[in-house]
Amino acid sequence: MEMNQEGALAITLLGLLQCCLASAAVEIQASPHPAVVGATLTLSLSPPPSMKRGTWTVGGSLILNWEGAEEAVVPSYSGRVTVNVLTGALTLSSARVADSGVYVMQSTDPQLQASATISVYEPISNVVLKANQTDFIEFNTSAVASCSVSSGSSLSFLWMNGSSEVTASDRVQLTDGNSSLTVVNVSRYDPGPFRCRVSNPVSNGTSDPVSFTIIYGPDHMALTVNGSLSVGSNLTMRCSAQSNPPAQLSWAFKGDSLNTTGPLLELYAVTEDQSGPYSCVAFNNHTNMNSSIDSLVTITKSGSKPQAVDVWLLSLLLSVGFLFSWQDVAVPSVHGRL
Numbered sequence: 001m002e003m004n005q006e007g008a009l010a011i012t013l014l015g016l017l018q019c020c021l022a023s024a025a026v027e028i029q030a031s032p033h034p035a036v037v038g039a040t041l042t043l044s045l046s047p048p049p050s051m052k053r054g055t056w057t058v059g060g061s062l063i064l065n066w067e068g069a070e071e072a073v074v075p076s077y078s079g080r081v082t083v084n085v086l087t088g089a090l091t092l093s094s095a096r097v098a099d100s101g102v103y104v105m106q107s108t109d110p111q112l113q114a115s116a117t118i119s120v121y122e123p124i125s126n127v128v129l130k131a132n133q134t135d136f137i138e139f140n141t142s143a144v145a146s147c148s149v150s151s152g153s154s155l156s157f158l159w160m161n162g163s164s165e166v167t168a169s170d171r172v173q174l175t176d177g178n179s180s181l182t183v184v185n186v187s188r189y190d191p192g193p194f195r196c197r198v199s200n201p202v203s204n205g206t207s208d209p210v211s212f213t214i215i216y217g218p219d220h221m222a223l224t225v226n227g228s229l230s231v232g233s234n235l236t237m238r239c240s241a242q243s244n245p246p247a248q249l250s251w252a253f254k255g256d257s258l259n260t261t262g263p264l265l266e267l268y269a270v271t272e273d274q275s276g277p278y279s280c281v282a283f284n285n286h287t288n289m290n291s292s293i294d295s296l297v298t299i300t301k302s303g304s305k306p307q308a309v310d311v312w313l314l315s316l317l318l319s320v321g322f323l324f325s326w327q328d329v330a331v332p333s334v335h336g337r338l
Contacts (some may be wrong), residue, residue: 028103028116034201035095037122037153043103044089045114051088054107056081058099058118063090088112095120097153121202124152129196129207136186137287138216143183146176147196147207155179158197166194188216188244217243218282221293231272231301237265239280241291247282255279275299 026045035041043056053067064073066085073081082091088105097120104115131145147157157178159166166181168174173182183190193209218241227235240263241247251258251265254276258265267274275298283290 026112026114028105028114030116030118033118035099035118035120036202037095037097037120039095039120041092041095041099041118041120042089043092043105043116043118045087045105045112048087048089049107049110049112050086051107051112052109054083054088054105054112056083056090057104057106059101097122119154119201121200122151122153123203124149124155124198124200124205126150127196127198127205127207129194129210131194131210131212134210135213136215138187138214139185141186143181143186143190143212145181145194145196145210147179147181147198149198149205152198152200152203152205154200156199158199160195160197161190161192186212186214188214188242190214213244215244215284215286217241217287218247218284218289218291219243221280221282221291223278223280223293223295225295225297229297229299231299232269235267235270235297237267237278237280237295237297239263239265239282239293241282243282243284245284245286247284247291250281250283252279252281253277270299272299272301 026047026049028043029046031042031044032039033041053065055065056063062074063077064071064081064083066072066083069085071083071085077092080093083089084091088107090103090105092099100119102115102117104113106113127147127149129145129147131143133143136143147159149155155177157174159174159178159181166172166174171184173184174180175182179196181194181196190212191214192211194211195209196207198205198207220242222240224238225235226238227233229235237251239249239251241249249261249263251260253274265278265280277294277296279292279294281290281292
């Protein structure tokens, strides 16, 4: 009795081993893969076996079974699937995204089993980027942009700022599966252009660019003085400020407004009375902010060079006079010896 039980157990284990070996020896090959919506998908077995019966399932649900030349298709797949009753190859037409899943083929004659994960994707079309607004005052609000498509499945979103990829940070938030971009407290360094790139394994698309107008300033002012700081010379002062839109620039001297606007203040044939503090005032009528910068200008008298020339001439004259004096002393002594 024990021998019979041991023999039966051995036969059962051998059968399971043969089944597993047979299953491992066959694999499913899909063409095309990944598949596009509407395509005809063929799932063939490699190497091609010779089978008399079998079944196909996806996600645990029956698609069809066959025995000999007869096949039975589940109504929901009627007209869309066929099977090669000799090799077990399954053909699925008009593929849908819902057809994605784990496909399993099982055969009892011979004992075979194989499985494969199949993906069907809908191509991407019409990528659109929309922003809540495009004009901002710096540090005053946040920019929100969303990316959408007219069609497509299994979408992956990538944001670009110019030629650089946008990544999440303290000021940049990517939400809704990365389809939404938020820039917190927009600054002058966030004008874009921004683009959204959407992709899946069978297609990709990029939106048209969207740029932001950031209103800021005036700040970071600079003032330069060019020319000679001497009486009678001409001077040019140049003022600049970071501002959008460009700041309105005006000038003042000793606190009194000058009748001059713009980045340049030009002074001709200056006098000592024009020495003192000069101010450049910048105003942005969109932010209603102003800023100023001062420079102390000192105009000095000229004439240092002529004074230097007079001293040189005086030294020369003294040297010549010394030579004549020496000759007057030397001549009488010579006559005395004669």
